[in-house]
Amino acid sequence: MARWEPNARERLVSAALDxxxxxxxxxxxxxxxxxRAGLTKTTYFRHFPDKRExxxxxxxxxxxxxxxxxxAASPTxxxxxxxxxxxxxxxxxxxxxxxxxxxxxxxVIAGNxxxxxxxxxxxxxLAEALTDALRERGVAEPAAGLAAELGVRAFDRxxxxxxxxxxxxxxxxxxxxxxxxxxxxxLAALD
Amino acid sequence: MARWEPNARERLVSAALDxxxxxxxxxxxxxxxxxRAGLTKTTYFRHFPDKRExxxxxxxxxxxxxxxxxxAASPTxxxxxxxxxxxxxxxxxxxxxxxxxxxxxxxVIAGNxxxxxxxxxxxxxLAEALTDALRERGVAEPAAGLAAELGVRAFDRxxxxxxxxxxxxxxxxxxxxxxxxxxxxxLAALD
DNA sequence: GTCTATACAGTGATAGAC
DNA sequence: GTCTATCACTGTATAGAC
Numbered sequence: 001m002a003r004w005e006p007n008a009r010e011r012l013v014s015a016a017l018d019x020x021x022x023x024x025x026x027x028x029x030x031x032x033x034x035x036r037a038g039l040t041k042t043t044y045f046r047h048f049p050d051k052r053e054x055x056x057x058x059x060x061x062x063x064x065x066x067x068x069x070x071x072a073a074s075p076t077x078x079x080x081x082x083x084x085x086x087x088x089x090x091x092x093x094x095x096x097x098x099x100x101x102x103x104x105x106x107x108v109i110a111g112n113x114x115x116x117x118x119x120x121x122x123x124x125x126l127a128e129a130l131t132d133a134l135r136e137r138g139v140a141e142p143a144a145g146l147a148a149e150l151g152v153r154a155f156d157r158x159x160x161x162x163x164x165x166x167x168x169x170x171x172x173x174x175x176x177x178x179x180x181x182x183x184x185x186x187l188a189a190l191d
Numbered sequence: 192m193a194r195w196e197p198n199a200r201e202r203l204v205s206a207a208l209d210x211x212x213x214x215x216x217x218x219x220x221x222x223x224x225x226x227r228a229g230l231t232k233t234t235y236f237r238h239f240p241d242k243r244e245x246x247x248x249x250x251x252x253x254x255x256x257x258x259x260x261x262x263a264a265s266p267t268x269x270x271x272x273x274x275x276x277x278x279x280x281x282x283x284x285x286x287x288x289x290x291x292x293x294x295x296x297x298x299v300i301a302g303n304x305x306x307x308x309x310x311x312x313x314x315x316x317l318a319e320a321l322t323d324a325l326r327e328r329g330v331a332e333p334a335a336g337l338a339a340e341l342g343v344r345a346f347d348r349x350x351x352x353x354x355x356x357x358x359x360x361x362x363x364x365x366x367x368x369x370x371x372x373x374x375x376x377x378l379a380a381l382d
Numbered sequence: 383g384t385c386t387a388t389a390c391a392g393t394g395a396t397a398g399a400c
Numbered sequence: 401g402t403c404t405a406t407c408a409c410t411g412t413a414t415a416g417a418c
Contacts, residue, residue, distance in 0.1 A: 008384085113312075117312040149340060190270065199402095397407105400401100
């Protein structure tokens, strides 16, 4: 039972993703997740505020990284250049061992409405943080919001490709840069 | 208490918004909402799938209207022209008596995380439906997604202004057109 | 500071009666 | 369509063990 074992958080995340993949999200209880991690339900809720959040831990780190990188970008950088630099800073932290986790994560989220909902909120908060960071640089609305949206959109697209086992295995950074360039080209041709 | 009265749905929506405004969302139970509407908890759940949904009823109508209007737009219309036509079709249905409801709704949503979450999901689905309708017209990605995002963004901005009691009372249609034009101008100046 | 035991309010589902 | 009743599960709170 080893209640003194370290890495309780990691064990919970791993147990949750395993169970959700095997049985589905709805059919899995928090009690089961804690059991498989060798912990109790109470302990689960000490680490995560609710059942959904176990799959989205670490999102705050990305939000912070994005905002910091935008703030640190050259004062002469245009809004889109600042966003591109921020995307680089975040995507560089996604090492290849996280790819297998992402590949199992995305189908689970896609298959459950509660999880899509949480995912939508996380995306919104990411975009808001990026928008705020751009506004701090003096970028006015609605340009700040648009530039942020472009960045998050590029990241989402690239993350899906990166996690796809059928895809060619470029780095997330390379995929994101490419998606960002495609979006900029589409923008110019929009009307 | 007249359990056979008609308009159960409307009574439930009204009771819910009243109670959420008075006591807050968390402090209100579904039982209380049903009580105030002269119904029971079970009946509430026959009308709405969960506690949050009572504030988002009718969203499906807007989604359908948007998609139909995009499909009905002139074959020669550009993507952004089709989106503009779709926005007109939807905003025209927001008569002025719905403004007071919206004015009370938005602060309640903004003040609760669960409701912001549901709102984010609804926004996502609206954008997806609009994107799909554009793709049906032959607009390729990522242009379709971008054009749809622009439309939803204009609507969100305008809806907030329309619902604001402190604002000047233009129609939602006029506000949305203006927001859409501002976004297009910001786009052109982005880099 | 981390984990556990227990009790509890509320959501949302379900079955059966009117 | 509505009601009563009951149920599993989520999420909170508390008190205590290591």
